[in-house]
Amino acid sequence: MAKKILVCDDDQPVAEMIKVMLENNGYDVRLQFSGKAIQKRIKEYLPDLILLDIWMSGINGEEVAKILKRDEQIKHIPIIILSALHQNEIKAIIKRVEVEGFLSKPFNMADLLKMVVKYTS
Amino acid sequence: MPKTADLRDLAYLIKVLIIFTAYFFTARLGLTLDAVSGFATLVWLPTGLSLAALLIFGFKIWPGIFLGAFLANLTIGAPPLVALGIGTGNTLEAVLAAYFLKRLGFNNSLDTLKDVIYLVIAAAFFSTMVSATIGVFSLLLGGIVTSKTYAATWIAWWMGDLISDLVVVPLLLVWSTRFHFTISIKRLIEAIVLSTLLVFAGLAVFGGLLSISFKGRPVAYLVFPLLIWAVFRFGVRGAVSATFILSVIAIYSTILGFGPFSVGPLHENLWFLQLFVAVMSITAMTFAAIAHEGRRANEKLQSNERRFRALIEKASDAIFLVDKKGSILYASPSSSKIIGYTPQELVGQICFVFARSSDPKNKLELSKLFKQLLKQPNASITAASRALHQDGSWKWIEATATNLLHDSSVKAIVVNFRDVTERKEVEERKDEFISIASHELRTPLATVKGYTQILGQLLQSKDDKLTGYISKMAGQIDRLTKLVADLLDVSQIQAGKLELHKSKFNMDSLVSEVVDNLQLTTQHRILFQPDGQAKIYADKDRISEVLINLMTNAIKYSPRSDKILVRVNSDTSHVNISVQDFGIGISKKHISHLFERFFRAENRIRSSFSGLGLGLYISQRIIKRHGGEIKADSIKGQGSTFTVNLPIKE
Numbered sequence: 183m184a185k186k187i188l189v190c191d192d193d194q195p196v197a198e199m200i201k202v203m204l205e206n207n208g209y210d211v212r213l214q215f216s217g218k219a220i221q222k223r224i225k226e227y228l229p230d231l232i233l234l235d236i237w238m239s240g241i242n243g244e245e246v247a248k249i250l251k252r253d254e255q256i257k258h259i260p261i262i263i264l265s266a267l268h269q270n271e272i273k274a275i276i277k278r279v280e281v282e283g284f285l286s287k288p289f290n291m292a293d294l295l296k297m298v299v300k301y302t303s
Numbered sequence: 304m305p306k307t308a309d310l311r312d313l314a315y316l317i318k319v320l321i322i323f324t325a326y327f328f329t330a331r332l333g334l335t336l337d338a339v340s341g342f343a344t345l346v347w348l349p350t351g352l353s354l355a356a357l358l359i360f361g362f363k364i365w366p367g368i369f370l371g372a373f374l375a376n377l378t379i380g381a382p383p384l385v386a387l388g389i390g391t392g393n394t395l396e397a398v399l400a401a402y403f404l405k406r407l408g409f410n411n412s413l414d415t416l417k418d419v420i421y422l423v424i425a426a427a428f429f430s431t432m433v434s435a436t437i438g439v440f441s442l443l444l445g446g447i448v449t450s451k452t453y454a455a456t457w458i459a460w461w462m463g464d465l466i467s468d469l470v471v472v473p474l475l476l477v478w479s480t481r482f483h484f485t486i487s488i489k490r491l492i493e494a495i496v497l498s499t500l501l502v503f504a505g506l507a508v509f510g511g512l513l514s515i516s517f518k519g520r521p522v523a524y525l526v527f528p529l530l531i532w533a534v535f536r537f538g539v540r541g542a543v544s545a546t547f548i549l550s551v552i553a554i555y556s557t558i559l560g561f562g563p564f565s566v567g568p569l570h571e572n573l574w575f576l577q578l579f580v581a582v583m584s585i586t587a588m589t590f591a592a593i594a595h596e597g598r599r600a601n602e603k604l605q606s607n608e609r610r611f612r613a614l615i616e617k618a619s620d621a622i623f624l625v626d627k628k629g630s631i632l633y634a635s636p637s638s639s640k641i642i643g644y645t646p647q648e649l650v651g652q653i654c655f656v657f658a659r660s661s662d663p664k665n666k667l668e669l670s671k672l673f674k675q676l677l678k679q680p681n682a683s684i685t686a687a688s689r690a691l692h693q694d695g696s697w698k699w700i701e702a703t704a705t706n707l708l709h710d711s712s713v714k715a716i717v718v719n720f721r722d723v724t725e726r727k728e729v730e731e732r733k734d735e736f737i738s739i740a741s742h743e744l745r746t747p748l749a750t751v752k753g754y755t756q757i758l759g760q761l762l763q764s765k766d767d768k769l770t771g772y773i774s775k776m777a778g779q780i781d782r783l784t785k786l787v788a789d790l791l792d793v794s795q796i797q798a799g800k801l802e803l804h805k806s807k808f809n810m811d812s813l814v815s816e817v818v819d820n821l822q823l824t825t826q827h828r829i830l831f832q833p834d835g836q837a838k839i840y841a842d843k844d845r846i847s848e849v850l851i852n853l854m855t856n857a858i859k860y861s862p863r864s865d866k867i868l869v870r871v872n873s874d875t876s877h878v879n880i881s882v883q884d885f886g887i888g889i890s891k892k893h894i895s896h897l898f899e900r901f902f903r904a905e906n907r908i909r910s911s912f913s914g915l916g917l918g919l920y921i922s923q924r925i926i927k928r929h930g931g932e933i934k935a936d937s938i939k940g941q942g943s944t945f946t947v948n949l950p951i952k953e
Contacts, residue, residue: 288780289752
């Protein structure tokens with residue numbers, strides 16, 4: 183069975199591009215364009231990995247990650263931060279929340295796939 | 304119309320004529336008064352007159368003096384040769400006195416002690432001896448004095464001239480110098496009252512007015528209070544004028560047989576009177592000059608003080624003077640503009656009281672800086688801090704504190720500070736803008752890059768031509784990504800926000816990884832010579848960025864060469880990485896600018912080499928931030944070697 187990946191990014195073109203990339207490589211991908219109701223969505227879908235953007239309209243990805251990592255039902259699911267922020271800023275965020283990894287945009291498909299493989303196997 | 308030269312000649316002739324006339328008549332007047340041996344007189348006005356004339360009009364008018372002296376003596380019956388001798392002596396006396404005074408830097412206004420001393424010694428005391436000696440010697444040669452009367456005649460002559468230099472010269476000089484006539488009614492009344500009292504007292508003491516006979520009684524000192532009044536209220540002019548008035552009255556009264564000096568024969572009486580006049584004149588002039596100098600020094604001090612006070616008080620920067628405990632001793636008026644408290648409210652407070660309530664950490668840092676400053680005399684420390692304004696708002700204050708505790712004229716720590724709230728806000732807005740710009744530029748790039756890679760993957764091994772196009776697109780997207788990253792890095796560096804995220808890694812592996820990646824993009828052979836151990840604690844991503852910059856530069860600037868040498872070597876404390884190319888090289892004058900922002904060595908051939916000129920600047924900042932250094936060696940036309948030297952541990 184294909185591994186399930188939830189991509190949470192308010193920038194639709196990016197989210198769709200990631201979807202294509204991952205589907206082409208045999209993953210099952212669902213998109214989420216905001217942080218709202220994300221907990222409910224995860225509990226329904228039960229992904230193997232979450233790709234999470236930081237700057238989203240209405241909600242901060244950092245907050246979303248904190249909420250998810252506090253939820254007993256969800257917190258085992260690995261989260262990879264994807265962000266177009268400067269590396270320094272991303273690294274500062276990583277220090278504050280316990281997520282599994284990060285990729286800064288624009289990223290190489292190979293790097294993304296490597297990371298996805300790492301956290302879904 | 305007469306020419307200017309003619310007018311000048313005419314003016315000169317008139318001056319000479321005036322001097323001649325004045326000299327002639329005052330000399331004749333003097334000679335009619337009790338003259339010793341008929342020629343040496345105790346009141347010799349012409350000496351003072353001639354010296355003052357030379358000092359005021361210059362040396363050229365000497366013929367007037369000579370003619371006056373010669374003719375005055377000739378017309379009272381001196382043989383022509385004797386008159387010629389006397390005339391020569393009198394002229395020489397004045398010329399020598401004026402010459403020495405000018406050489407000594409004498410000032411006609413007589414308002415310094417130095418001027419008074421020069422006049423008394425060089426002119427009154429010494430130059431007059433010349434005239435006395437030549438004049439009396441001429442009389443001796445002419446048989447008018449004998450060797451018995453020689454000494455008495457010489458002394459009478461000398462004293463007459465001396466007293467003239469002390470009484471007449473100051474009066475003429477002081478009143479001939481320019482002055483501002485801004486006398487008030489009050490001062491005018493005071494001057495009139497003083498003059499009246501002087502004349503009255505002079506006549507009473509010396510002239511037998513009020514029918515009190517002071518004949519032979521030692522009461523000359525009675526005029527001194529008035530003289531002191533003149534000196535201290537009317538300065539040098541008051542002093543010399545009062546001296547002149549009293550001298551004239553005293554001499555005339557004594558000649559008429561009145562007053563305290565009328566004891567014996569007239570010439571003897573006059574001799575004692577002369578002593579009195581000389582002492583009175585020197586005393587008055589000395590005190591006036593000292594008082595004037597003191598007043599002037601004080602005025603200068605006050606005007607300096609006013610100037611510096613205005614500088615401090617009108618400056619937009621506010622200034623605190625703070626003692627070693629941090630307590631405010633003085634606060635300039637601008638303080639109230641910056642933090643809202645008046646100087647009165649501030650004095651006595653601890654200077655970082657405003658920073659205190661904002662952030663305990665901040666306060667701790669400031670007091671730490673302060674303690675550090677206390678240990679370093681003359682050192683300055685600049686720091687910015689948030690501060691609470693009196694109106695409750697928060698401000699950003701930037702302060703520079705200088706330790707002048709050991710400077711005897713300050714004995715405090717000088718803190719000047721300014722409101723930089725606006726600047727800080729702009730900086731914050733700029734930082735925010737950079738973050739947004741970064742995000743907004745990278746997001747679409749991410750999409751384009753992603754789809755390009757997807758396309759590449761889909762087309763792989765299906766269509767060589769299309770794959771080629773796509774890899775070109777991918778290359779350009781990478782370039783664009785790098786440019787955006789560089790620009791943002793520069794902004795971060797400029798804002799002082801170059802943060803390092805250090806970890807332990809093997810330098811050989813990192814270099815090898817970078818070499819392998821770059822090798823895929825270039826025809827150059829990148830030859831790597833590893834060290835074998837080279838472990839280091841540093842920011843791996845940042846060091847990788849530097850290596851990429853150096854190697855891509857090496858490739859870019861060696862278009863006709865086919866290899867790049869990369870070496871790593873280490874010792875116990877440092878790791879060295881060098882990147883050597885065999886390309887165009889860099890000229891000596893450009894090498895020192897290589898690491899400047901936006902610098903490109905070969906601007907003129909811009910078209911051949913792309914880039915913004917940021918790579919080396921960023922690389923250098925990254926290496927410096929690690930405590931290492933980066934340097935370039937190059938020979939134009941033969942290639943360049945860039946060497947990075949990094950400490951293994953900071």
